[in-house]
Amino acid sequence: MEYNTQKTQLHMPEYGRIIQQLVERCKELPSQEERNEMAMAIIDFMGQRNPQLRDEENYKHKLWDHLFILADHNLDVDSPYPFPTKEQLAEKPKKMEYPKLQGDFKFYGKSILQLIEKAIELDSGDEKEALIEVIANNMKKSYNVYNKEHVTDDVIFRHLKELSENRLDLTGIESLEKSKIYYNNNNRSNKNNNNNKNQNQSKKRHNHKNRK
Template sequence: MTFDLEYNSGRTKLIIPEYGRHIQKLVDHCVSLPSKEERNTMAKAIIDVMGNLQPHLRDVPDFKHKLWDQLHIMSDFKLDVDSPYEQPSQEELREKPQPLPYPKSASKYRFYGTNIQTMIDVALTWEEGEMKEALAFTIANHMKKCYLNWNKDNVDDDVIFDHLYELTDGKINFKGRDGELVDAKSIQRTRTSQGKKKTTNKNSKNRKK
């Protein structure tokens, strides 16, 4: 008695390999059934099996919808059944996604981080007045803190104002302003006290253990 062995190299390519060849064969058989009633019954059974094979998808919104979409894809869109959801088209599947824009950030001054650029973008949408000026000054103070995180030495307020002027394309101009930003020593003092608190809390937890 001889047996014909099947090798993967001689088999058809699996459309969704995660479900394995047995599910693919069930889908192919479902497509070949003569009556729609039989196809509907078998399609629902296949959906149940697919759901058991992918339990992690149960927490995904529209869980059943995704399974039916995958069933149509595995049938090469040839399965004629009464699906509870609209059948996806090959055009939708092959459609290229929209390109994602590169995140806008202060690439020249990366030490400020992307949050600063986001804050600046918001400030530029505000109407001129005291509120906008107060927000811009708050941004400048935060920029100084970020700068000192990157460079432990002191920094003149004029440097921060120059950077803010450049990052806003000259729309926020504090050059020559008399009002000073937060003192560098005050920032460093705050960091030191926060560091001591963290160390104290950590030591107290270790003692309790």
């Protein structure tokens, strides 16, 4: 009786022992032509056994990489792709860079950072000031929604200054309510409300005349 500990090590258990044995047999073939032919057959068999790989990009390349790993990096065949070395496979993935918005600022979202960068790029003027105030207003809304509490404008100004690395500063404005953008939006909103009221009153008068 043969125990698993006496069998050839499975370098990739997901492929099973049959494919592992085929790879070992391929390594023993005397001619390059025979090894190439058998390697192609093994690649096709591996693809049939793992059809999910077909949905991945460059799946053929991955199958050849897996074949070389199954051969313990010792297989003399002509591959259409360069084989990975043990050192390359042992390399740890590079540490991902986390976005700037961490901790106290994560609730502002990536779009706020993008708007801040856009505002920094603009030349000084009304357009730049308006965009900065739009950013501050959106920051205030995001803060209130996330923290479920009212935030004072000076906190928003301080956060904006920090996120922009001191390149955007609203400390000269007493409050967002007194800023141009807020004032203009409120005026526009009040104007729309008044127009709607006037339209409703006109409709009521018109309906009343028709009833008479």
